[in-house]
Amino acid sequence: MPRPKTRSDESVLDAALAFMHERGIEQLSFAAVAERCGLSPATLVQRFGTKQQLRLRVLLRAWDHLDTQTAALAASAPKTPDGAIGLLIGLSGGFGSIDNYADSLLLLREDLRDPVLRRRGAHWEGELVAALAACFGKDAPPQLGHALASHWQGAMTWWAFRPDRPIEDYLRESLTGFLAMLGIPAPPTMRR
Helix, strand or coil: CCCCCCCCCCHHHHHHEEEEEHHHHHHHCCCCCCCHCCHHHHHHHHCCCCCCHHHHHHHHHHHHHHHHHHHHHEEEEECCHEEEEEHHHHHCCCCCHHHHHHHHHHHHHHHHCHHHHHHHHHHHHHHHHHHHHCCCCCCCCCCHHHHHHHHHHHHHHHHHHHCCCHHHHHHHHHHHHHHCCCCCHHHHHCCC
């Protein structure tokens, strides 16, 4: 009879994900995760197989977290243009410093290299675009959610070159300006 697990796979993967955010994906090893979660490297090998399989499971866990965060923000966002902006700003928080943001791009690189992770990214895109579109009502053009999400991704990159003010402020101004260019008035909180 197998021994009961003292730590769930999810808690081990969360510990590994925290390690990856702190030390980088290249430093991830069974020994490093074992030190973090209190299980032996041999136990981790039994659970996750190879180092590559562990990496994949950790990155899939990161997608799980992003899916959960996106769904929660979408459910709580007002169905208004300002709600769409708030949803995107909510997804942008938590990076902290510019160095943390840059390090997160290394995880994105891994997502782009693996077909399973690329499918998760494509699925998330669909969910995010639909949530954004819902903020503009049923008469909004179907491409509006995608256009806003695309602008958001670009704005985050441009902010990274000049991180001299909080990302939230930069994004609110950039996203509001983008919507104004499309003829969607600025929310009352942004009017001067």
